Amino acid sequence: MKILQLDKNHPLIEEQLSAKGFNVDADFTSSYSRLLQIIAPYDGIIIRSRVPMDRNFIRQARNLKFIARVGAGLENIDLEAAAEFGVAVISSPEGNRDAVAEHVLGMLLVLTNRLFISAEEVKQGFWKREENRGDELAGKTFGIIGYGHMGKAVAKRLAGFSLKTVFHDILPDLADEFATQVSLKELMRTADIVSLHIPLTDQTHYLVDEDFVNGMAKEFYLINASRGKNVKTKALVHGLKNGKVRGAALDVLEFEKPSFENLGSENEDLEYLLQSNKVIVTPHIAGWTHQSKEKLAQVIVDKILAKFGS
Template sequence: MNVLIIDEMHESIIPLLENEGFLVAYQPDISRKEIIEIIPNFHGLIIRSKTPMDRELLEKANQLKFIGRAGAGLDKIDLDYLRENDIALFHAPEGNRDAVGEHAIAMLLALFNHLGKADAQVRKGIWHREENRGEELAGKTIGIFGYGNMGKTFAKKLRGFDVKVLAYDKYLRNYGDDFVSEASFEQIQQEADVLSIHVPLTDETKGFFSIQVLEQFQKSFYLINTARGEVITFDALNEALQRGILKGALLDVLENERLNSLSTAQKHSFLKLTERENVLFSPHIAGWTFQSYEKINQVLVQKIKAHFHTFSLKD
């Protein structure tokens, strides 16, 4: 099978695929137009998120047997088209779930302990202790919204912090375990001191955390979003922070991450967020570690190999 890789990948992806008998074309700088021109020659496609896998492109891929998504999110892929045409889809959330869990905790502890502000002050010769008095995680209730790979791993990472962890997942049943208690969303709204979002972007989750949903929380709480920015708008975040519904926000993802293409309204709203000391940002790097970069490849190739195990690709 001929496989086309259209995004920058850890170099290990090529030998991993070749060892399973695939013929690999590595073209990370390829344009969408070029992909459309050559895709009829390929049986497999390895992607990240640069190029949407929409119907226009996929209809040109008349020999395509599978797509491998090096990461977790599937929101830029026409899943209906894949099902209609019996094209297999593999992704690798197992490869970066540890990184995401660690990053979420790191952001929370950094905000609780004012590490960014305190570091900047000390570098300037300022030694203010009282205004940098921290908040302890111990004793708090953590709500997890979505209990898939990322949510489960985040819950495991919280073990040892002496917190109560509640998880809500609309599509699971009987998922309480050693790390979380199964909860309704209403229970999380009543009890959570911290809410961490771990759901994919779908029509259902896009804009889910409206101000109307947020104001139903019974306590002022901290929000962590390492999932998809579109689940909550800049405006909803600003209003919730302004009104004290949110004590703080930890944002690895944004409603619009192309900061040079923000609308006028988005620019205004984003600027307000950047001026808030109780908001901490990172540039969509929660799953972006040196280790996850390689682990994603390993997980992805193992899944592809398992799917095609009924025959030898080398024959």
């Protein structure tokens, strides 16, 4: 079976698949149009995010049996076309769920205790105690939207805090020892903190918009470590300015690019997020640890071998 890797990943993918008799090639630089010319002989493709697996690409890959994405999100794969052409789609959310959950917990504590802003102020020679009083988690309700691998991992880590954890998911009967399943309406009525762990789909695009922010019963903190376009930036900024959103921790942005140079000056709302002392922004690194790089790759290899190893 011939496999083509289109993004750099942990070397164990090539090592282990080759040892099992797979012919693994790599092409990290060719353009989309060039790949269309060479893809036909391959049985499998391993990707991250560089090349979109759209209908045209899948159609051209005439021998394709699977697309494996080293990661969780599948928005760069046309799932309808894959199903139509009989192409299996494999992902590896199990590989970085621990890293994502730890990052979310870290952002939560930094945000509610003003750790980042107060540490920066000390470096600048300011010793502001009253202005940097923290906000304890005890007694609060933490609302998770999306209770898949990431959401469950977050809930598990919250078990040591004296708060209530609830979640909303489109699938029923997912409640466990760590969280209670509720309707979205109930979550919006009770939550003091909202954390997003959802894919980007037509249904979740701009899930957090003006109606969502205004519909929250309480002033709340927002955490987004899923996809940037799950949140409408303009609505978030308006909520931060009027106090409905007490603070935001964002690992992803609606306007995400490889570099932020000059980007802030091009967008007034993004500039506000980057300058606000109520906002933490990290460069899409939730789930991006030394350990998760290996675990993501191992999960992909294990799934490929389980399905096609014989």
